[in-house]
Amino acid sequence: MYLKKNIATSESGFIFNPSSGDSYNVNPVAAEILQQLKQGTALAAIKENILKDYEVEPMRLEQDLEDFMNQLKEANLLEN
């Protein structure tokens, strides 16, 4: 699962989809995940990285990641 190539992301959490004109605001953890997705990092590796950097239990992160990826899909930000 990759972020669409044309999606613009900023470190401060501002997301812009030029093909739809929609913009989004994300919180810091989400911004971090999006940066890594954009660089083509695999989900499993993203999970490892977040676990290393943030104070979070693996089970909770797994649940949150699944929920977040679903939200990205709903927002039409992921490559099919």
Add this chain to the structure above:
Amino acid sequence: MKKMLYESPSIQKLNGGMMNKFGTRTEYEPVKQIDGVAVQTMMAQYGSPLFVLSERTIRRNYQNAVRAFKTRYPKVQFAWSYKTNYLNAVCKIFHQEGSWAEVVSGFEYRKAIGNGVPGNKIIFNGPEKTNEELELAVNNGSLIHIDHFDELYQLIILSDQLNKKPRVAIRVNMDTGIYPMWDRFGFNYENGQAFSALSKIVASGKMELIGLHCHIGTFMLSTDAYATAVKKLGDLAWKCKTQLNTSIQYIDLGGGFPSANTLRGSFLPGTDNVPSVDEFAEAITNGLLQLGFGADELPLLILESGRVLIDDAGYLLASVIANKRLSDGRRATILDAGVNLLFTSFWYDHKISPAQDFTQHSEDMVLYGPLCMNIDVIRQSINLPILNRGDKVVVHKVGAYNMTQWMQFIQMRPNVILIDEQGQTHLVRAAENLQYVEQPERMPEHLKPIDL
């Protein structure tokens, strides 16, 4: 290296449409303490969910309300509306402050007696009063507010049997410009029923007619309605004096003043559109002083306020059980307190605050309670920071009606504590257990054995 603080990842679409003139966020600061006592400490000690009452707020509300009326009118008496919250500890605070008791059933009447209220300072309202209860009230010299003709005749017979003169008032209903008009209680003013009842009481010679009572509605947002009620009751009082030769000693305007809660469907938040007690006091006392009674014959003004005196003194502390995503993408957060404890969530959009630090990122969500029932919704839509399992929230202004209308449904009722004026916590109602709930049940012999 110290790890960074984690928050569930969240994405919010930015909408360029109309701004919400009230802003989007409901909460900017966590509520970590109540009257100086930490929310986390109380929940660790007394469990979750937990009702918390502030004695300081109750006393402050009461004293402010009394001041609002007494500075405008010389003879004022409050009577605590038991049905609003009849936990004995709560009632006792009001009685310590000088409030009489206003009860609407034999059960509440006995509670008031048990709380040490003298019989002649108990106002007995309500449509159902059994012979036994009325006998008790007559013997105690309580103020009996007659609701219907059947009760009026019941009292005439009882006064013969007891050879005593009950002290009575009638409840009057009337058009005060409020829709819907409350006409199910008492005798109607406009069609002459009320005066007819008063005439019958005086003509019977069996009762002492001492007062007039009305309760025009609940959560009243108009002070004018009270001014109208005063005028109409005043008219009846004059008629009693001039036509029935009976002086009315008190006018009881009931309750109905709103708290600062926000009614569901209300455009403005409650804090912005609810008149203050001072505004009600101004309308009522102005009306009374214009009735034309001399300074020595002014009737005593009785008020049966409940909600306005206790709603903001009550909090419900709850914990987050889970988060989920609904089919339409909305976030749903499940709390361990539902409509079983928060009956008022059917009427109000309760203010709810997180009890721990949060970031500026928030999401629209539905707040559900723990019941396996579709009706268990605390807030249909609320913008809150993302709450995680185990996080605590504070539901505000829940002191009125919840601790009397709560249901023992699916779950049992939790602890209720009171924070006194020194910041000490006291358990005032212990959490229910299975034994308590099953205590009144009886098992027929043939149902005892089971073999599965």
